[in-house]
Amino acid sequence: MRALVLRAPKSPLVLEDRPAPRPGPGEVLLRVRACAVCRTDLHVVDGELPDPRLPLVPGHQIVGEVLEEVPPPGDGPRFARGARVGVPWLGWTCGVCAYCRAGRENLCDRARFTGYQIDGGYAELAVADARFCFPIPDGFPDLSAAPLLCAGLIGYRTLRLAGDAERIGIYGFGAAAHLVAQVARFEGRRVFGFVRPGDDAARAFALSMGAEWAGASFEAPPEELDAALIFAPAGELVPAALRAVRKGGAVVCGGIHMSDIPSFPYSILWGERVLRSVANLTRRDGEEFLALAPRVPVRTEVNVYPLAAANEALDDLRNGRMSGAAVLVPP
Incomplete structure (x- = not known):
């Protein structure tokens, strides 16, 4: 198969011919039909996330067609050959630690992540743990479905952690x-x-996606917010968001990496404001969001790149040259 491979952080991906992967017990072999590009991929490639497994095939928003499944001993297959499935960031957890047993598998200390410790979807073929794959809802073509698998799931979890807030501020209007x-x-x-x-x-993009007002990051909104969701990896947005939310409101940071948060006066946190982060996702998040997405229905704005142009897609994302999500398509 052909794959884009990260050999060292802060270096371009290299297009290589590699042996086709083989699934082990409990795994599925997938023909990759589409893989969306995530800012987390940038953090891995740019060396902002520590200790990726190298050499590495990035990519964790995979829509794939099941070619083969190897059931674990004593268990039957989960997916039929030819089924379309999605592979998210969370690729494996231990299942036995206190976090896993409490339904907080996203915090498992031994968790492994797709496109970070497990080869991902910047390739023609991929292998994934069948337990961590989701059926793709009908009505979502491959290109539309791929961004749901991280941009959609993390956005959904971030919104849920904001509670029942009515007035929502969203910082960083990307995927x-x-x-x-x-x-x-x-x-x-x-x-x-x-x-x-x-x-x-x-x-203009924010307004087209349903925002009733859109302004600059450090501009005061026309009304106090009940909650703010931060997707841009810029720590200086945290004090700005705290100033924008009312007393008792919440600021939820949705990214896995953020630049340092500058010091800020206690007065903008006081008033029982809450500042919290989102870490990864759970399978329950995936099940809930993928059931909700067709009801909305969620519409994805995509920018399509051939697989071989992955470096170009990453650079466009790095420099803010796109609206919506980038999606790689193998030949």
Whole structure:
């Protein structure tokens, strides 16, 4: 098979011919039909996340066709040959630690992640643990489904951790934001978008995705917010968001990596404001969101790149040259 391979952090991916992977017990072999590009992929490639398994095939928003499944001993197959399944960031957990037993498998200390410790979907073929694959809902073509598997899932979890907030501010209007904004509007919430100063295209995109107001990241919204969701990996947005939310409101950071948060006065946290992070996702998040997405229905804005152009897609994402999500398509 052909695959894009990370040989060392802070270096371009290399297109290589590799032996086709073979599934082990409990795993499925997939023909990759589409793989969306995530900012987390950038953090891995740019060396901002520590100790990736190298050499590594990145990519964790995989839509694949089941070619083969090897059931574990004493168990039957989960997916029929030819089924379309999605592979998310969370690729394996131990199942026995206190976090796993409490339904918080996203915090498992031994967890392994697709495109980080497990080869991912920047390839023609991929292997995944069948327990951590999701059936793709009918009505979502491959290109539309791929961004749901991280941008959609993390956005969904971030929104849930904001509670029942009505006025939602979204900082960083990229792949996750444009999906969660649609869910928030479907649930009757009001959306306020925050974009880079001077980025008129992003402002227009936020408005087109259901935001009733969109402005610069450090601009005060026209009303106090009940909660703020931060998807941009910029720590300086945390104090800005705290200033924008009312007393008792929440600021939820949805990314796996963020630049350092600058010091800020206690007064903007006081008033029982809550500041919290989102770590990964659970399989329950995936099941709930993929059942909800067709009801909204969630519409994904995608920018399509051939598999061999993965470095170009990453660079466009790195430099803010796209709206919506980038999706790689193998030949």
